[in-house]
Amino acid sequence: MNSVIAIExxxxxxxxxxxRKQVLSGIDLTIDRGEIILMTGPSGSGKTTLLxxxxxxxxGQEGRLQIxxxxxxGANDRKRMMVRRQIGxxxxxxxxxxxxxxxxxxxxxxxxxxxxSVTEMKARSAQMLEQVxxxxxxxxxxxxxxxxxxxxxxxxxxxxxxPKIILADEPTAALDSKSGRxxxxxxxxxxxxxxxxxxxxxxxxxxxxxxxxxxxxxxGHLQPQAPSPQAPSPxxxxxxxxxxx
Amino acid sequence: xxxxxxRRTPLGWLQLSHQxxxxxxxxxxxxxxxxxxFMQMGFQDALYDSxxxxxxxxxxxxxxxxxxxxxxxxxxxxxxxxxxQAQDVVGVESAHPMYINNVVWRNPQTRKETAIRVIGFExxxxxxxxxxVKEHLDRTKLPDTYLFDKNSRGTYGEAIKKINAGEKVTxxxxxxxITLAGTFSIGSSFGTDGHLITSDQNFLRLFPRxxxxxxxxxxxxxxxxxxxxxxxxQLRQHLPNDTLVMTKTEFIEFEKGYWQRNTSIGFIFSIGVxxxxxxxxxxxxxxxxxxxNAHMAEYATFKAMGYGNGFLLxxxxxxxxxxxxxxxxxxxxGALGLYTLARNGxxxxxxxxxxxxxxxxxxxxxxxxxxxxxxxxxxQSADPADIF
Numbered sequence: 001m002n003s004v005i006a007i008e009x010x011x012x013x014x015x016x017x018x019x020r021k022q023v024l025s026g027i028d029l030t031i032d033r034g035e036i037i038l039m040t041g042p043s044g045s046g047k048t049t050l051l052x053x054x055x056x057x058x059x060g061q062e063g064r065l066q067i068x069x070x071x072x073x074g075a076n077d078r079k080r081m082m083v084r085r086q087i088g089x090x091x092x093x094x095x096x097x098x099x100x101x102x103x104x105x106x107x108x109x110x111x112x113x114x115x116x117s118v119t120e121m122k123a124r125s126a127q128m129l130e131q132v133x134x135x136x137x138x139x140x141x142x143x144x145x146x147x148x149x150x151x152x153x154x155x156x157x158x159x160x161x162x163p164k165i166i167l168a169d170e171p172t173a174a175l176d177s178k179s180g181r182x183x184x185x186x187x188x189x190x191x192x193x194x195x196x197x198x199x200x201x202x203x204x205x206x207x208x209x210x211x212x213x214x215x216x217x218x219x220g221h222l223q224p225q226a227p228s229p230q231a232p233s234p235x236x237x238x239x240x241x242x243x244x245x
Numbered sequence: 246x247x248x249x250x251x252r253r254t255p256l257g258w259l260q261l262s263h264q265x266x267x268x269x270x271x272x273x274x275x276x277x278x279x280x281x282x283f284m285q286m287g288f289q290d291a292l293y294d295s296x297x298x299x300x301x302x303x304x305x306x307x308x309x310x311x312x313x314x315x316x317x318x319x320x321x322x323x324x325x326x327x328x329x330q331a332q333d334v335v336g337v338e339s340a341h342p343m344y345i346n347n348v349v350w351r352n353p354q355t356r357k358e359t360a361i362r363v364i365g366f367e368x369x370x371x372x373x374x375x376x377x378v379k380e381h382l383d384r385t386k387l388p389d390t391y392l393f394d395k396n397s398r399g400t401y402g403e404a405i406k407k408i409n410a411g412e413k414v415t416x417x418x419x420x421x422x423i424t425l426a427g428t429f430s431i432g433s434s435f436g437t438d439g440h441l442i443t444s445d446q447n448f449l450r451l452f453p454r455x456x457x458x459x460x461x462x463x464x465x466x467x468x469x470x471x472x473x474x475x476x477x478x479q480l481r482q483h484l485p486n487d488t489l490v491m492t493k494t495e496f497i498e499f500e501k502g503y504w505q506r507n508t509s510i511g512f513i514f515s516i517g518v519x520x521x522x523x524x525x526x527x528x529x530x531x532x533x534x535x536x537x538n539a540h541m542a543e544y545a546t547f548k549a550m551g552y553g554n555g556f557l558l559x560x561x562x563x564x565x566x567x568x569x570x571x572x573x574x575x576x577x578x579g580a581l582g583l584y585t586l587a588r589n590g591x592x593x594x595x596x597x598x599x600x601x602x603x604x605x606x607x608x609x610x611x612x613x614x615x616x617x618x619x620x621x622x623x624x625q626s627a628d629p630a631d632i633f
């Protein structure tokens with residue numbers, strides 16, 4: 001099986017009764033192994049909901065939602081937890097644990113996988129930090145790192161267990177353009193090395209060129225062809241607005 | 246299992262130790278609760294122990310006294326001939342009278358009036374089995390001469406120095422002048438501030454309205470090898486029912502039972518212990534719930550990474566256990582210091598026992614786990630879907 005994500009006629013609702021509101025309607029999306037997909041769209045269009053569904057953070061309600069061969073429609077907590085272990089997450093905020101050093105934070109990405117020994121976990125985490133260019137910062141606490149460095153630690157944490165899918169929600173939003181670019185190129189390089197699939201929600205027009213494919217979300221509907229990077233659509237908010245959210 | 250433990254990043258410990266200031270505050274809170282619990286338990290046990298200190302040094306295998314007796318300071322009286330009757334029973338070697346009365350006397354040093362307990366017995370029989378009493382007992386054969394309890398509660402330091410230096414120290418009881426000719430040590434209890442020992446003759450002179458045939462306590466020495474329980478059973482049959490017969494152990498329990506039943510001391514101290522536990526729970530809960538709130542985003546991230554609720558619960562309980570263990574140490578140290586202070590200040594036999602230390606440690610762990618359980622309720626709401 002080649003597709004790691006297979007979504008067909010996916011509908012999703014928030015609220016119940018009178019307040020029930022449809023946020024996703026009739027989503028069809030198939031993503032193959034190794035693809036890098038960017039998802040754009042205005043805020044409130046349902047991008048993040050789709051991302052959390054694909055990340056097994058919510059159960060699917062209607063339609064087919066197959067992640068790594070597991071059907072997640074109506075999946076229970078345990079099944080979703082097991083799927084999550086094979087997915088790497090990169091958030092807009094780095095969400096590093098302030099009481100842990102860079103190395104310990106990365107190591108947390110391995111500890112959920114029982115097959116690694118202590119020495120293996122240490123070696124892999126250190127190696128991963130080296131790959132993101134933080135070899136000399138492995139024993140630093142997040143408070144002693146810059147924004148770009150923190151995001152790179154977060155990437156190391158997401159990638160250290162060699163996940164099959166990386167889900168990223170505006171990983172560059174809190175970074176200046178130079179470090180944003182660096183971070184995305186790093187993700188691209190590491191993902192290609194490991195052969196993993198990346199799905200990234202972004203508003204950042206400067207990084208659209210790394211994508212194999214761009215999809216656009218509008219009012220809960222997915223449009224396969226996004227507006228071209230050269231002529232951004234008027235609905236797309238500039239990154240500054242998202243930052244203030 | 247050990248392997249699993251070793252593999253795990255000690256997240257709870259790292260979280261706690263990362264913020265040293267907060268940890269110190271938390272530990273002092275727990276230490277405070279522990280000290281509170283230790284003091285309450287210490288005073289409670291000290292009360293019971295102090296009230297039986299004079300029982301434990303009684304040179305008797307069994308005792309007889311009035312059924313109207315309340316406690317050692319209020320024994321009422323029995324006719325002296327019961328002692329002679331008691332000697333009819335096989336196994337009873339000898340019987341000796343003891344007279345006990347609480348009086349108000351003048352502190353020989355400050356000349357202020359205060360309460361004291363007078364104990365009188367035959368100076369040829371060492372009724373109070375203490376080396377100091379044995380040494381000085383002969384002196385009580387002199388008229389109006391007494392031995393003084395140097396561990397009495399109150400200001401007696403200089404007077405005691407003078408007595409021990411052999412100087413003549415006199416004071417007044419009921420407008421009679423008495424001489425203190427030696428010291429011994431029993432100590433104060435909740436029932437009395439201190440003790441005076443004298444001969445039966447001096448005792449009766451001090452209380453002229455009290456007939457010699459009304460004794461407070463009959464002290465029975467049994468023949469060597471006699472079975473105390475069997476002899477006591479026979480005595481109960483032999484003596485009329487205006488007399489209670491008890492072994493020494495039963496007499497000690499009788500006194501403790503009085504203080505447990507007839508005072509609210511047990512209840513008051515139990516409330517104190519309960520308050521200590523509540524203080525501890527509140528402090529630990531505050532620390533843990535603040536910690537959970539502060540790390541909500543991180544916890545949600547861990548959930549997103551595939552960690553289950555069990556992992557997060559373990560972190561909180563790890564924190565709770567660490568707090569309990571670390572907080573107990575200064576709590577114990579503080580309690581030891583305050584015990585010494587209380588012992589010197591009140592003369593109460595307040596000591597740390599292994600049992601009490603273990604009990605309080607267990608209580609601390611349990612209260613930290615209870616707080617942990619309350620604090621973890623918030624964890625369920627750490628929803629990884631919210632952090633995107």
